[in-house]
Amino acid sequence: MRPGTIHTRSLRKSYQGMRAVCGISLNVEAGEMFGFLGPNGAGKSTTISMLCTLLRPSGGRALVAGIDVRDDPKEVRRRIGLVFQEPTVDTDLTVREYLAFHATLYGLGKHDARRRVAEAADLVGLTGLGDSLVRKLSDSMRRLLEIARGLLHEPGVLFLDEPTVGLNPQARAEIWEHLRELRHRRSITVFLTTHYLEEAESCDHIAMVDRGRVVADDSPAALKRLIGTDRIHLRTGDDQAAAATLSDYLGLASAWGPDGLYVEVTDAATAIPWVCTVLRVPVHSIEVRRPSLDEVFLRYTGRTLDGVARSEVSL
Numbered sequence: 678m679r680p681g682t683i684h685t686r687s688l689r690k691s692y693q694g695m696r697a698v699c700g701i702s703l704n705v706e707a708g709e710m711f712g713f714l715g716p717n718g719a720g721k722s723t724t725i726s727m728l729c730t731l732l733r734p735s736g737g738r739a740l741v742a743g744i745d746v747r748d749d750p751k752e753v754r755r756r757i758g759l760v761f762q763e764p765t766v767d768t769d770l771t772v773r774e775y776l777a778f779h780a781t782l783y784g785l786g787k788h789d790a791r792r793r794v795a796e797a798a799d800l801v802g803l804t805g806l807g808d809s810l811v812r813k814l815s816d817s818m819r820r821l822l823e824i825a826r827g828l829l830h831e832p833g834v835l836f837l838d839e840p841t842v843g844l845n846p847q848a849r850a851e852i853w854e855h856l857r858e859l860r861h862r863r864s865i866t867v868f869l870t871t872h873y874l875e876e877a878e879s880c881d882h883i884a885m886v887d888r889g890r891v892v893a894d895d896s897p898a899a900l901k902r903l904i905g906t907d908r909i910h911l912r913t914g915d916d917q918a919a920a921a922t923l924s925d926y927l928g929l930a931s932a933w934g935p936d937g938l939y940v941e942v943t944d945a946a947t948a949i950p951w952v953c954t955v956l957r958v959p960v961h962s963i964e965v966r967r968p969s970l971d972e973v974f975l976r977y978t979g980r981t982l983d984g985v986a987r988s989e990v991s992l
């Protein structure tokens with residue numbers, strides 16, 4: 678078993694008889710950026726809390742870094758870093774004091790603590806801010822500071838429960854830039870929960886969860902391929918002639934109507950140069966529509982991720 682793997686089998690949790698997680702089975706490989714995606718109340722926080730040993734499962738099994746969360750929760754905690762949904766940073770300390778305090782809690786000696794504090798701050802782009810008061814940091818920097826705290830003891834797995842919730846788009850983008858950089862520099866498994874589709878797109882592997890169950894589990898690209906192909910929408914000087922040319926030269930079937938021509942292709946980025954090369958009529962506009970993760974979720978649950986039922990959305 679490699680150090681950063683996460684495996685669950687039929688993991689379950691009930692709260693006073695109410696089933697919040699209803700038998701989740703997952704395989705996360707070492708070094709993956711894994712996204713656990715689902716709407717509010719789907720069971721994401723409950724699952725991550727069981728994996729981090731903060732909640733005891735009602736049933737099933739979970740191995741984190743090869744250790745069973747029920748058999749040896751202490752050892753699991755030694756091997757993971759965890760950043761909670763709600764900000765926890767103590768605002769009266771400087772960045773260095775805050776990290777040094779947590780390094781002491783992890784039982785690190787003075788020398789090791791100093792080195793790890795500098796390394797963790799550097800990994801999330803906080804180098805040079807050691808003397809800054811935490812309360813003077815921006816929201817995104819505070820969140821990065823919490824991530825640095827989670828890295829101090831060099832865990833094999835970093836759990837992030839909604840790491841960007843409540844942040845503005847620019848702050849969210851900053852967090853993601855640093856998460857990618859972290860992945861680039863450290864071979865660490867990142868398990869994060871999110872209900873943002875664009876964040877899930879940045880993951881190597883995602884599982885979509887709804888009402889306590891996994892409804893889809895694969896790479897974002899593979900999940901979207903299940904939904905269908907790319908669709909190119911063209912407006913040309915003569916759609917009928919264009920459709921005939923695309924069929925004769927490229928073997929592409931298309932449909933046309935009053936608003937233009939629609940062509941289904943496997944990969945629009947590869948097809949468009951060919952389409953433009955063969956067409957002998959003026960092309961006024963080209964638009965590409967790709968299958969989205971929201972459509973994948975809709976396909977499996979009948980609802981979009983923000984909870985809108987199928988009949989209420991037009992895709």
Ligand SMILES: Nc1ncnc2c1ncn2[C@@H]1O[C@H](COP(=O)(O)OP(=O)(O)OP(=O)(O)O)[C@@H](O)[C@H]1O
Binds near residue numbers: 718
């Ligand atoms: N301590 C608790 N006691 C009772 N029910 C709970 C408790 N914690 C969560 N729940 C319920 O369990 C279900 C799953 O909640 P959970 O917080 O795991 O979902 P989530 O996907 O993380 O949602 P969010 O994105 O809103 O955090 C919800 O119906 C929630 O109301």
